[in-house]
Amino acid sequence: MEYKADIGVFGGSGFYSFLDNVEELEIDTPYGKPSDKFTLATYEGKRIAFLPRHGRDHQYPPHMIPYRANLYAMKLLGVKKILAPTSSGSLQPHIKPGDFVICDQFVDRTWGRKDTFYDGPETRHTSAAHPYCPELRALAVEAGKNLGLTIHEKGTVVVIQGPRFSTVAESRWFSKMGWEVINMTQYPEAYLARELGICYANIALITDYDAGLEGRDDIPPVTNDEVLRVFNENIENVKRLLFEVIKRVDPTQDKCSCNKV
Numbered sequence: 582m583e584y585k586a587d588i589g590v591f592g593g594s595g596f597y598s599f600l601d602n603v604e605e606l607e608i609d610t611p612y613g614k615p616s617d618k619f620t621l622a623t624y625e626g627k628r629i630a631f632l633p634r635h636g637r638d639h640q641y642p643p644h645m646i647p648y649r650a651n652l653y654a655m656k657l658l659g660v661k662k663i664l665a666p667t668s669s670g671s672l673q674p675h676i677k678p679g680d681f682v683i684c685d686q687f688v689d690r691t692w693g694r695k696d697t698f699y700d701g702p703e704t705r706h707t708s709a710a711h712p713y714c715p716e717l718r719a720l721a722v723e724a725g726k727n728l729g730l731t732i733h734e735k736g737t738v739v740v741i742q743g744p745r746f747s748t749v750a751e752s753r754w755f756s757k758m759g760w761e762v763i764n765m766t767q768y769p770e771a772y773l774a775r776e777l778g779i780c781y782a783n784i785a786l787i788t789d790y791d792a793g794l795e796g797r798d799d800i801p802p803v804t805n806d807e808v809l810r811v812f813n814e815n816i817e818n819v820k821r822l823l824f825e826v827i828k829r830v831d832p833t834q835d836k837c838s839c840n841k842v
């Protein structure tokens with residue numbers, strides 16, 4: 582395929598369009614069809630490919646997203662760097678709804694998802710020690726600070742299978758482990774980018790406190806309505822932050838450690 586984009590953006594729940602005056606493109610891959618058509622547009626001279634990971638009608642719940650097709654299609658488009666906003670829960674009191682976390686680690690609690698491009702005969706064991714791009718993360722932190730957003734420079738996201746939310750016991754366990762963020766889509770999305778040698782950064786918008794907080798009866802367990810309400814209140818901040826990061830990304834810079842897989 583002709584090289585069409587430099588930077589990829591995955592939209593999360595409540596985030597189905599990004600740029601105006603766009604070209605739409607349907608892509609097929611050896612791993613099936615991606616969640617939706619891609620939209621392509623140019624911003625500050627950089628070519629952006631946008632895909633809502635749940636589909637534009639939110640027809641793919643987290644455990645049914647065609648992650649391999651989504652990532653492979655980004656690769657086919659020529660994308661070298663991916664920015665991945667997600668709506669996420671907080672597991673720690675100091676990380677509040679409306680804050681952003683630029684995660685540096687994940688813990689995988691999902692099951693049954695197709696999570697590798699190497700099903701054989703070729704076998705490859707890819708390092709996941711540092712699953713997120715250090716350079717893109719640094720740009721995201723700098724961009725968030727520049728906009729005056731509350732941005733946490735690192736964090737561990739525990740990825741649950743969904744579609745259900747956590748029990749109180751599970752949430753207490755995750756909090757006590759010291760993990761900061763919880764969501765349902767970072768695995769295998771972040772890891773598949775590693776297998777393809779694409780730089781990837783998660784921009785987690787905090788929408789809730791998961792199943793509540795220990796000793797805080799005034800903070801109720803998360804509901805889907807609440808997630809969407811907080812997300813909609815903050816969607817403009819998500820977009821501002823993405824634009825601010827994209828301004829800083831140099832698509833010609835390909836010497837990142839992420840390329841060495």
Ligand SMILES: [Zn+2]
Nearest residue numbers: 714780837839
């Ligand atoms: Zn990188």
